[in-house]
Amino acid sequence: MTSPTPSRPLLILIAGPYASGTGGDPALMQRNLERLEEAAWPIFAAGHIPMIGEWVALPVLRSAGGHGPLDPLATEVMYPTAQRLLQHCDAVLRLPGGSRGADQDVAIARERGLPVYSTIAEIPRMPEISR
Template sequence: MTAQLMILVAGPYRSGTNDDPVLIQKNVDAMEDMALQVFRRGHLPVLGEWFALPLLRHAGSRKTGDAVFDEIFHPVARELIAKCDAVLRIGGPSAGADDMVETGTRLGKRIFRDLSDIPERRR
């Protein structure tokens, strides 16, 4: 039986958006759509955004890319990867998502590049 994996879904957040909130939300929606598919394969998906965005609001971030954003956004995801079993890289070009893959690789985590590479697990 396949063990359940905690998988960080890493995709573009700001890339290609010019920091337009509507386009950023589309990127988050794409990651959350994939997270649902990961869950339906029997695993526990997580997004760094689920942890970072509430902290950013609470810490007083005023806009994407400000000092508070830089303090929290990617560092939270890097810390989260240490708790995960794997990283699933989705979407187009993204320095941040590539950083998550590099962090996962450095920490010895499994790296998936397609949903079909993730083994199905029965509940």
């Protein structure tokens, strides 16, 4: 089911597993981030702006002196970053896989009345895309 065509490009948060199910293994977290990033191009190609919370949270965490998502400081940065981003996002794309953070993103989006998409195909395309 597709939504009506928006009047402007949407800022779409891509939500899915990042640290969940990795046991803290940095290689598995990197692979999860790559899975999230795989959705970025299709969103962009549809005329929208993709956003992933970790794109913002990880540099913030590093600049605060944190050493990664398992650092104790991460609790003060990772989820709060997503919550703040959702104040600016127009929609969420929830990718498959268990993730407390992604489920929290979806709950916040629904509370705010934002669309939550389960597949790229549900995201409405902009009629004319400037490249």
